[in-house]
Amino acid sequence: MLIPLIKEHILKRSQQKLPVPEDFSDLQVLVEAQNPAPPCTCDTCDPDLYRSVTNCYLHPHFRIKFEKDSTKNKYGNECYLPPKLSSSTSIANAEAMHLARQTIAYFDCPIQDLNNTQLAALAALHKWRDTRLSDILSPHPNTDFHLLIPEKQMRDILGCINVLFFGRDSCMFHFRWASKVAQDAEAHTQEHAMTGFTIKMLRALPRQSRFEGRWMLDLLGTLVHEAVHVYFYAYACHRCRSAEENLMSHGHGRAWQLVTARLERCFVRFVGLPVDMGRFSGIQGNWAYFYPTPSRHDFSEWRLENEVLTRFYAHDLFGAFEAGAVKRGIKLDEFAKEWWNIESTLEVVEKEGKEYYRLLRRNQDFGARRKPRGKSGKGLEDDFLVRRFRPLGAGEGSC
Numbered sequence: 001m002l003i004p005l006i007k008e009h010i011l012k013r014s015q016q017k018l019p020v021p022e023d024f025s026d027l028q029v030l031v032e033a034q035n036p037a038p039p040c041t042c043d044t045c046d047p048d049l050y051r052s053v054t055n056c057y058l059h060p061h062f063r064i065k066f067e068k069d070s071t072k073n074k075y076g077n078e079c080y081l082p083p084k085l086s087s088s089t090s091i092a093n094a095e096a097m098h099l100a101r102q103t104i105a106y107f108d109c110p111i112q113d114l115n116n117t118q119l120a121a122l123a124a125l126h127k128w129r130d131t132r133l134s135d136i137l138s139p140h141p142n143t144d145f146h147l148l149i150p151e152k153q154m155r156d157i158l159g160c161i162n163v164l165f166f167g168r169d170s171c172m173f174h175f176r177w178a179s180k181v182a183q184d185a186e187a188h189t190q191e192h193a194m195t196g197f198t199i200k201m202l203r204a205l206p207r208q209s210r211f212e213g214r215w216m217l218d219l220l221g222t223l224v225h226e227a228v229h230v231y232f233y234a235y236a237c238h239r240c241r242s243a244e245e246n247l248m249s250h251g252h253g254r255a256w257q258l259v260t261a262r263l264e265r266c267f268v269r270f271v272g273l274p275v276d277m278g279r280f281s282g283i284q285g286n287w288a289y290f291y292p293t294p295s296r297h298d299f300s301e302w303r304l305e306n307e308v309l310t311r312f313y314a315h316d317l318f319g320a321f322e323a324g325a326v327k328r329g330i331k332l333d334e335f336a337k338e339w340w341n342i343e344s345t346l347e348v349v350e351k352e353g354k355e356y357y358r359l360l361r362r363n364q365d366f367g368a369r370r371k372p373r374g375k376s377g378k379g380l381e382d383d384f385l386v387r388r389f390r391p392l393g394a395g396e397g398s399c
Ligand SMILES: [Zn+2]
Pocket: 040, 041, 042, 043, 044, 045, 046, 295, 297, 298
């Protein structure tokens, strides 16, 4: 973890001087305005860089291979066994971009094609979701998170996330609620040579909720965010030269962006609950290190507009839940499936979402402030939604 930080310090890498983008449209303008466009250094655009022995003195890296499961899954479909992520005979962990792409190939598939181990983890997540659905989708004034989700429950959820998306859990991964976290962050992952990796999350946050007081969704997003960090800390090679861009000292580099972008969509497809992993704020917070500016290819792969879509989905989901249209289990799954299947709506939302995003910026957090008032008597955000987006009649019990 410390190696890239030391390298950055010693090499005194150039830092980004352009102003921090306000939203993903701003970043898009910066990316497209570069003339000449900087070459993309990802593994797809510059494979020679990754093949070169000069990229890492620990060459060769561990390679992840998929093996077909000899038994079909519970839907009768062929699937892959959970892949090995490291080997005692390999000198080095997997190269970060190889790890990222193979991980996505493992989890980004229809539910019916997941293996039985993944399906068992998903069933456990569904059970937790259904037992606590009303707590999850209702606002809570209480922000003592230890009471909301006990430590053991957080660790169980982390285990399910690890198995479902990364193939396996590890007894070397831990979770703790903390009253203080390093660098005044809301969460932090600590590595210890003997005990492994510990995710520490603040038991009370000074900031506003991203989901109008649905703190359990906030916590879920932060937990997934940290789970991806732990995964790269544990299984990626941090000695590669290319790791300076792909992992970065803060961990929000190309490989993390790539995996979280796909995980964000898969999580809502699998579980029906929105997760906000703070991907764009990760870029804003570490903007100085994003030098040179992400390439056009990177920008298209990171799919930052999905964060906006997820917020629209959350808005509609809360409305449908309050109207009694979304209940436990299958009802929620149907709602999620229907919402994400209406491609034409998504196109509109994606296009118009940029305008909505600007309104959000002006009015601070999602739905947290109701001023200035819109014509409908509700907040400006609501008014905008009423006019533009009524994809499923959310809040009217029509789904
Ligand atoms: Zn590229």
